[in-house]
Amino acid sequence: MIVQERPNGLTLFLIMRGSVLQRISWKLSINILLAVLVTFAHGYLFDIKITVTTIPFTLIGLPLAIFLGFRNNTAYDRYWEGRKLWGDLNIRVRVMARQCLSLIRMDEPLQPHNREGDVRVRVVHRTLAHSHALRAQLRGHMDDRAVERWLTKEDWNKVRNLPLSFRGDAIVQANAQDLVQCMHEGRIDPINYNKMDETLTHITYAAACCERLRHTPMPFSYSLLLHRTAHMYCFLLPFGLVDVTGFMTPFVVGIVAYTFFGLDALGDELEEPFGMDNNDLPLDAMCRTMEMNALHLLGDTEIPEAMHPQGSRLT
Numbered sequence: 497m498i499v500q501e502r503p504n505g506l507t508l509f510l511i512m513r514g515s516v517l518q519r520i521s522w523k524l525s526i527n528i529l530l531a532v533l534v535t536f537a538h539g540y541l542f543d544i545k546i547t548v549t550t551i552p553f554t555l556i557g558l559p560l561a562i563f564l565g566f567r568n569n570t571a572y573d574r575y576w577e578g579r580k581l582w583g584d585l586n587i588r589v590r591v592m593a594r595q596c597l598s599l600i601r602m603d604e605p606l607q608p609h610n611r612e613g614d615v616r617v618r619v620v621h622r623t624l625a626h627s628h629a630l631r632a633q634l635r636g637h638m639d640d641r642a643v644e645r646w647l648t649k650e651d652w653n654k655v656r657n658l659p660l661s662f663r664g665d666a667i668v669q670a671n672a673q674d675l676v677q678c679m680h681e682g683r684i685d686p687i688n689y690n691k692m693d694e695t696l697t698h699i700t701y702a703a704a705c706c707e708r709l710r711h712t713p714m715p716f717s718y719s720l721l722l723h724r725t726a727h728m729y730c731f732l733l734p735f736g737l738v739d740v741t742g743f744m745t746p747f748v749v750g751i752v753a754y755t756f757f758g759l760d761a762l763g764d765e766l767e768e769p770f771g772m773d774n775n776d777l778p779l780d781a782m783c784r785t786m787e788m789n790a791l792h793l794l795g796d797t798e799i800p801e802a803m804h805p806q807g808s809r810l811t
Contacts, residue, residue, distance in 0.1 A: 499805040499808060499810045500502050503599070504766055514766070516757075516758045516761045516762050517525065517758070518756070519761045519765075520754070520760075520761050521756040522733035522760060523727075523753075523757060524750065524753055524754055524757055526683055527731060527750070527753040527757075528746050528749060528750045528753070530731060530734055531733075531734040531745050531746040531749040531750070532746045534734040534735060534738050534745065535734070535738055535742070535743060535745045535746060546711070549736065550736050550737070550740060552736070553729065553732075553733060553736045553737075554649045556725070557729065558728055560722075560725055560726060560729060560756070561756075563722060563725075564722060564726065564756065564759040564760060565709060565759070566762070567714070567718070567719070567763045568762060568763045568766065570714065571714070571762075571763045571764075571767040572766050574598055574709055574714075574766065574767060574768075574769060575766045575769040575777070577705075577709060578709055578769035578770060578777055579769070579777060580704065581639050581702045581705050581706050581709075582702075582706075582777065582779070582782050584698070584702050585627060585630075585699065585702045585703075585786075586782065586785060586789070587771045588623075588695055588698050588699045588702065588788050589623050589624065589627065589699075589786045589789065589790055590789050590790065590793065591695050592619065592620060592623050592695050592696075592699075593620045593623070593789070593790045593793040593794065594694070594793060595688075595691065595692050595695060596615075596616040596619050596692075597616060597635075597793065597794070599685075599688040599691070599692065600616050600678055600683050600684055601617065601682075601683045601684070602614065602615070602616065602683065606794065606795060608791065608794040608795050608796035608797075609796070611648055612648055615674050615677075615678060615683075616794075617794060618648065618674065619671050619674055619675070620790050620793075620794060621646040621647070622646065622647065622651065622667050622670060622671050623671065623699070623790065624646045624669050624783075624786060624787055624790055625642075625643050625645075625647050626664050626667040626668060626699065626703075627652075627786050628642040628643050628783055629643050629655075629660070629663040629667060629780075630664050630703050630706065631779040631780070631783055632658040632660055632663075632780075633661055633663070633664065633707070633710075633768035634706055634707075634710050634779070635770060635771065635772065635779070636660070638660070640656065642783070643655065644656070645661065647667075649669055651667070654666060655667065661707075664703050665700070668696055668699060668700055671696060672696055675689060675692055675693065675696075676689075705782070706770065709769065709770070710768075710770055713767065713768070714767055718759055719763075719764075722760065722763075723760060724803065726756045726757065726759075726760050729756065730749070730752065730753040730756055730757065733749050733752060733753070734746075734749050737749065746751035762775075768779040772811065774809060778803075778811055779811075780803060780810075781802070781810050781811065782801040783801060784803045785802065786801060787799075787800055788800060788802065
């Protein structure tokens with residue numbers, strides 16, 4: 497995610513970090529170069545004059561802009577849903593930490609680092625491990641160190657050989673087993689156990705919804721149609737404008753192509769909110785926030801610092 501102040505003045509036109517211009521630069525350059533060649537040739541291809549009026553571009557341009565806007569709205573809905581799910585996951589981590597501290601009765605005082613001997617610390621740390629496992633699953637890469645850091649050796653040995661898609665469920669199941677054991681031992685009242693189990697259910701629900709977003713892309717035929725139409729429109733546009741705008745044709749074509757190609761590329765970025773593109777969700781920073789909140793509730797003094805943008809980019 498790009499994190500920086502809104503640019504003003506000349507900076508608005510010169511800033512590159514976070515702009516879709518980097519993704520569309522090559523085809524935009526080709527489009528402008530074609531417009532330059534068409535302008536110098538006055539629309540002639542050898543001895544044949546290619547005459548295209550502005551009417552077809554007027555008829556196609558407006559529906560194309562509407563459909564690109566509709567697709568981007570749909571892509572942003574996916575992005576915003578992903579953000580809400582991770583926000584809910586953050587809430588559930590805090591709730592689980594609070595419930596462990598207030599609802600589980602233990603004889604010995606709380607020690608924030610006693611993961612092996614204190615079920616309260618173990619459950620909270622497992623919840624943090626689940627967040628890291630979900631982040632790795634959604635991004636499709638292994639991050640064993642982040643998951644192992646919050647698990648006991650026994651838990652890690654059970655999880656380490658599992659596929660990414662199964663690690664989160666295994667961690668939640670381990671927490672459920674510990675809570676059931678606490679209920680049998682009389683450390684948790686049955687009513688309070690149901691509340692804590694409901695928190696685990698919400699955590700699983702948020703993870704499953706994220707998986708749904710990750711593995712259900714927008715219909716390919718719809719995206720393909722918009723890609724093709726936008727490219728055909730922009731590459732044919734110089735032939736329709738050269739007799740009207742003259743030497744300004746490359747400039748006008750560049751503005752129109754930048755808009756259409758940019759909207760198309762922006763929709764591609766927002767469609768998959770859990771990746772590593774500049775405008776994707778900063779899952780690393782969100783996991784760090786969960787760690788800070790949970791450790792603060794546990795009374796841990798070794799709380800990591802919040803992540804800060806590197807070059808205006810927060811991962």
